[in-house]
Amino acid sequence: MRSWSIYDHATRNVGVKMITVTNAEDVGKAISLRAAMIYMMAGNPDLPKIAELAKPMDIQILVDAAADDLTVHLQQGATIVVYSGGKALCGPQCAGLALGRKDILLSTWQASSPHHGPGRDNKVGKEEMLGMLAAVEDWVTRDHVEKMNTWRGYFDTISKRILSIKGVTCTITEPRGLSNHSPRLLITWDPDTFYIDEPEVAEELATKSPRIAVSSRFMDQSGSTSISVNSGQMQPGNDKVVAERIYDILRQKRSKPKEMTPPTTNITGRWDVDIEFYSSKSQHTFYIEKQDGNWIEGAHKGDFSTRDMVGILEGNQVKLSSSHRPIADNVPNVFSGTVTGDTMSGEIFLGEYIRAKFNAKRHSQPSLRNPIRFPKGQPLVT
Numbered sequence: 001m002r003s004w005s006i007y008d009h010a011t012r013n014v015g016v017k018m019i020t021v022t023n024a025e026d027v028g029k030a031i032s033l034r035a036a037m038i039y040m041m042a043g044n045p046d047l048p049k050i051a052e053l054a055k056p057m058d059i060q061i062l063v064d065a066a067a068d069d070l071t072v073h074l075q076q077g078a079t080i081v082v083y084s085g086g087k088a089l090c091g092p093q094c095a096g097l098a099l100g101r102k103d104i105l106l107s108t109w110q111a112s113s114p115h116h117g118p119g120r121d122n123k124v125g126k127e128e129m130l131g132m133l134a135a136v137e138d139w140v141t142r143d144h145v146e147k148m149n150t151w152r153g154y155f156d157t158i159s160k161r162i163l164s165i166k167g168v169t170c171t172i173t174e175p176r177g178l179s180n181h182s183p184r185l186l187i188t189w190d191p192d193t194f195y196i197d198e199p200e201v202a203e204e205l206a207t208k209s210p211r212i213a214v215s216s217r218f219m220d221q222s223g224s225t226s227i228s229v230n231s232g233q234m235q236p237g238n239d240k241v242v243a244e245r246i247y248d249i250l251r252q253k254r255s256k257p258k259e260m261t262p263p264t265t266n267i268t269g270r271w272d273v274d275i276e277f278y279s280s281k282s283q284h285t286f287y288i289e290k291q292d293g294n295w296i297e298g299a300h301k302g303d304f305s306t307r308d309m310v311g312i313l314e315g316n317q318v319k320l321s322s323s324h325r326p327i328a329d330n331v332p333n334v335f336s337g338t339v340t341g342d343t344m345s346g347e348i349f350l351g352e353y354i355r356a357k358f359n360a361k362r363h364s365q366p367s368l369r370n371p372i373r374f375p376k377g378q379p380l381v382t
Contacts, residue, residue, distance in 0.1 A: 038060070038062070269288060295312065296309075320335040
């Protein structure tokens with residue numbers, strides 16, 4: 001029993017069966033003698049109630065507090081709490097911290113490196129272990145009020161520089177809860193005035209030196225767009241670098257985008273699609289149901305699901321987008337290619353799963369005109 005998250009795949013790799021529950025009451029109904037563990041994300045207000053249900057059955061509760069400050073989850077009923085080394089603790093990225101019942105932690109230790117158990121492949125070096133110890137010692141002695149003021153000071157530097165551009169606004173969002181407990185700076189502008197939107201800004205920041213990672217979001221109801229800067233991992237001097245990079249991008253004068261080029265062909269119909277990943281191949285299907293000028297609507301049948309698909313056709317350049325959404329996860333499928341007659345080919349962007357190639361052919365269905373008989377009764381044999 002657990003909270004859904006994008007880490008489901010890693011949990012299932014252990015070989016367990018996962019049971020879905022939606023509230024504390026459902027936990028009581030789902031618990032059995034075969035239950036091995038309850039896995040919860042930090043911040044779940046039902047933790048104390050669930051702990052009361054689990055304790056009589058001696059079922060352990062693991063709380064995933066990866067980005068949290070060191071907090072009181074154990075006092076609320078968790079058996080084990082795990083933290084990422086490279087987030088709030090600012091320790092080694094390849095290490096982590098587990099707190100909780102000593103007997104369970106020792107069992108985990110025995111099964112992992114430096115011993116030769118099943119966890120040997122998850123080896124953490126002695127250097128990272130000592131790095132984690134130093135990070136924890138630093139965290140418990142740190143002046144957290146002063147650290148928060150330092151982070152706000154970084155945003156003052158960035159805001160002062162960027163606000164010199166007319167039409168840009170900056171808003172500091174204070175942290176809520178215990179996870180990612182640091183301020184954020186929201187930088188907002190009108191894409192119809194600046195002729196650049198948030199994904200373009202985020203990509204330019206991420207792909208040109210010095211590289212800067214920011215969060216971006218689609219336009220809100222006001223028509224504005226924005227990026228978000230997180231102060232949690234910033235070091236002295238980073239604020240000036242971030243300020244100049246964002247300032248240089250937003251201050252540039254850009255021309256209004258040209259009207260879309262009319263399509264050179266009609267691609268409605270069924271397409272047989274061959275996908276070539278790095279180490280495997282697959283066959284998918286496009287069902288392009290509607291083409292209204294440049295705009296495409298249809299469906300994309302993949303290996304595991306059939307989902308809605310939308311797209312754009314400019315001249316002979318096609319872009320199609322769908323999204324495979326397994327439980328608690330999302331794999332984008334963005335196709336970009338060239339249409340030539342009854343074929344199209346190009347590349348697929350798969351988010352964190354990098355890229356693939358595709359080749360598609362318009363489906364050719366034989367023209368068969370055989371009579372179809374509807375039986376009047378049930379057959380005696382099959």
